[in-house]
Amino acid sequence: MLKVKDTLRATVNLTFDGRVIKVFHGPKAEERFANEVRVLRHLEARGCGFVPRLLEADAGRLRIVTTNCGSRVEHLDAARTQELFAELEKFGVRHDDPDIRNVTYRQSDGRFCLIDFELATLLPGSDSVPK
Numbered sequence: 462m463l464k465v466k467d468t469l470r471a472t473v474n475l476t477f478d479g480r481v482i483k484v485f486h487g488p489k490a491e492e493r494f495a496n497e498v499r500v501l502r503h504l505e506a507r508g509c510g511f512v513p514r515l516l517e518a519d520a521g522r523l524r525i526v527t528t529n530c531g532s533r534v535e536h537l538d539a540a541r542t543q544e545l546f547a548e549l550e551k552f553g554v555r556h557d558d559p560d561i562r563n564v565t566y567r568q569s570d571g572r573f574c575l576i577d578f579e580l581a582t583l584l585p586g587s588d589s590v591p592k
């Protein structure tokens with residue numbers, strides 16, 4: 462396993478089989494865990510294809526396992542970054558941390574993706590699955 466993030470709020474490891482394991486800790490860890498799980502489930506139900514898929518959620522250990530959405534992006538112009546986060550809102554989610562550190566690049570299909578939804582907000586009226 463490769464540790465890719467270790468901060469006050471979370472530790473993130475990448476497994477050799479391509480899964481991402483995130484353990485929440487620090488202030489409001491339970492709340493942030495529950496929010497990220499809720500948002501990822503919401504996005505999956507709406508068919509959002511540029512975010513990780515939630516594979517496991519363990520509330521007792523405040524741990525989630527997701528698919529890997531590629532490697533971190535080092536450089537991306539502000540306009541394109543803004544477009545990505547605006548595209549997410551079409552799925553009923555505002556990221557609330559629209560920084561390049563939350564953008565990845567998935568080489569398999571050439572797609573920029575978004576990660577890290579612990580601070581995200583479900584937008585009003587987004588609670589029903591679109592037809």
